[in-house]
Amino acid sequence: MTILLVEDEDRLAAALIELFHAEKYLADHALRRAGKKTPVLMLTARDEIRDKIEGLDQGADDYMTKPFVPEELLARVRALSRRQGEVLLDELRFGDLCLSLATNELNAKGQSVRLAYKEAELLKLLIANKGVILSKETILRKLWGDESDAVENNVEAYVSFLRKKLGFLQSSVRIQAIRRQGYLLLEEEAL
Incomplete structure (x- = not known):
């Protein structure tokens, strides 16, 4: 399940996204766009009924x-996943790739390789944003946080x-650099 987090404090948002990632949820921090069915949980200091x-x-x-x-927050996330009728994923797939969220093992064409934590987080981010160019600044913010050096x-x-690991697996998926814009995850057939 992907969680779209609406939070105006960037440091808190980064901490919450780390909490969700530790529980194997994909999470992003933004506003809902028209037509998206991603569950949205708002955290705010505003407690008035209106x-x-x-x-x-x-x-x-x-x-x-x-x-x-935090325990109540995670319980609400579980409730959202039940309400959406979705099953929590234990793996992500894109093209010929299959990433185990439990072990960070990446499989393609009968071969496998274990990804380091940041490699797995980068791949999750690219898969969640497939077809979208991600700037280096966006990747830095999402993987390392605003307070990082x-x-x-x-x-x-x-x-x-x-x-290098995609090459080792001889995957049809590749990360394309778009000059002065960022990176894009693509399948070879789509080029």
Whole structure:
């Protein structure tokens, strides 16, 4: 299940996304776009009834006020997944790739390789945004957070590591660099 988190405090959003990732949920921090069915859980300090009604009427599936208890947050996420009728994934697939979310083992064409944590997080991010160019800044923010000392060279290094593993697996999936824009996950047949 993918969770779209609406949170105006970037540091809290980064911490919550890490919490969700540890529980094997895919999570993104943004506003709902028209027509998307991704469950939205709003976390806010606004606790007036009219604020809750407005948030729910604007597309949120659930609304929690701060401060909150992480266990309650995760219980609400589980409830959202049941309400959506979705099954939590234990693997992600794209093209000929299959990534185990439990072990970070990447399989393609009968071969497998274990990904380091950041490599797996990068691949999850690219799969979740397949067909979308992700800037180095976006990747830095999502994988390392706003408070990190990581730089664009970190992104380039992990893209290189991941490309080598895709090459080892002889996968039809590749990471294409788009000059001055970022990276795009593609299948060879789609080129």
